[in-house]
Amino acid sequence: MEKEKKIFIKGNEAICHGALAAECRCYFGYPITPQNDIPEFMSRALPEAGGEFVQAESEIAAANMLLGAAACGVRAMTSSSSPGISLKQEAISYMAGSELPAVIVNMNRGGPGLGDIGPSQGDYFQATKGGGHGDYRLLVLAPGTVQEAYDLTIKAFDLAFAYRNPVMILGDAILGQMKEPITPWKPSPVDPGEGQEWRLEGARGRKQRILKSLYLEDGALAGHNLNLKEKYARMEKECAWEEFMAEDADLIVVAYGSIGRIAKSTIRKLRKEGHKIGLIRPITLFPFPKKPLQELAREGKRFLTIEHNLGQMVEDVRLSICGLAKSDFYGHLPGNLPTPNDFEQPILQALKNES
Amino acid sequence: MEEKLINPRPTVLADRPTHYCPGCHHGTAHKLVAQCLEEMNLVQDTICIGSIGCSVFIYNYILVDTVEAPHGRAPAVATGVKRARPDKFVFTYQGDGDLASIGLAEIMHCANRGERVSVVFVNNTVYGMTGGQMAPTTMVGQKTTTCPKGRSAEKEGMPIKMAEIIAGLGGTAYSARVAVNNIKNLTKAKKALKKAFTAQIQGVGFGFVEILAACPTNWKMSPIQANERIEKEMIPYFPLGEFKDRVSEAK
């Protein structure tokens, strides 16, 4: 791992730098705010890196181009924001069913429908519970800082190929537009052929390879779906989260992405005032870090989930702690940018709540 | 007298019982594509994009590396494949519901970008697999399960002539319409496929071949009647021929 000199960039750009460091060679996209920096950056940088950039006619086409490149075993990515991600779901479901490795970035904006172009976490259910049709899961990574956007993009490519599964990076308009200094690093070079005896390249004297999600013979789909289930269970070991001052805390705030980072600032301030508050910031949203939450619940701590929506991840938090501990929710409504101050009262209230 | 087999089975075509209905032209079209791949020495370097419809099982017949695309999206998938592996021969195989309805945007833009891919388009004027509903290519007056009184031009529009539309797009190098209802047309169909494939190999641009095909089951006809329908009803509206040929010009 070779470190480079610091650069000052936006979250959206960090994702592009990370993708290039991970040797992404194909990008397919369609404009939508707040992620336009990504296709704009890739249109310049990818051809220079010997790769291919296509501005597709729609998100549907972009996601299916991704499917085609993924079928060739090439490192490929698409990005979009909420309404665009809805259109990509058809191909994402097919990629999950055909076990194709691909990276999909969602810089979450407000919804439902056209919503607004401000930050939101309204797509949590869509990202972690399937989103498209059928019984499948994506690996979902939720960066909270610009550095993490870089690091997790590199990780996303490795995970996609390790599990032959689509990986989603779930950010939001705050992360995408925020500028921070980061230290880029170069991962070890990728061997494009390694372990890819499934990729399409022309039969060259061997038996044909077929990448498909159609299983009509008796019991065939059941067998396929069971294999997928085992794969999703294997992903448990990828669970990642940040723990901040949780050990001696009475109240654990659970928040992810930009909201997790803002909540951390609130907690820092309240700690100085003597309140025993800690944070768990899930970094993988699927697989969801149930274990650390369970352990903290067993120790008798209270929980407060903070999200930029009406309450989605809180369901996973409650499933994880499974009645072992008291749990509250505070939802910051989309349409404006929360500040650390906004979370102070809800946190203090949850600390007091005996209900 | 020495016997000569005019239409031999290429080895890249699987020797297995067909799932297509008697008289269905998908099998004939598969065989032609397989012959062209073999005669043009492309088999080892081909990636096929399967689509949705009766031909979804193309990979059971043409034994080349294949990926299955969602309904209508094969041209987008082909774009991704070709951009990732420009050194490979890439073709899609699509029905009329797939290509001319749900996938109209994908085919138009793939052709317009001039993607170096080849598209085999089987026009049988109905949605075959789902039970014979109206397609964008259904003929005026033709009865289907969703236009039981026959397609009406006022309510449902005129059948779409894809080969002509594709020919009008800038990236298209070759666009033709052929039929496989008799030996003479079969020979021409094979030539057209080879030209479309050549457009890709020589890097001239996008290649498109529309094949007028029979669906005896959903037309509720015998295979012989279905063949006659192609000659009497389809060809007069969907004329055979080459609508664009930049391959010959390029020579």
Ligand SMILES: Cc1ncc(C[n+]2csc(CCOP(=O)(O)OP(=O)(O)O)c2C)c(N)n1
């Ligand atoms: C998104 C989506 N919509 C609908 C279908 C159902 N469907 C399966 S095959 C088909 C029609 C295919 O017709 P055509 O392309 O004409 O091919 P044919 O069966 O005639 O060869 C449809 C609508 C589907 N699989 N996916």
Ligand code: SF4
């Ligand atoms: S339904 Fe029509 S298109 Fe499908 S196999 Fe039968 S004849 Fe062929």
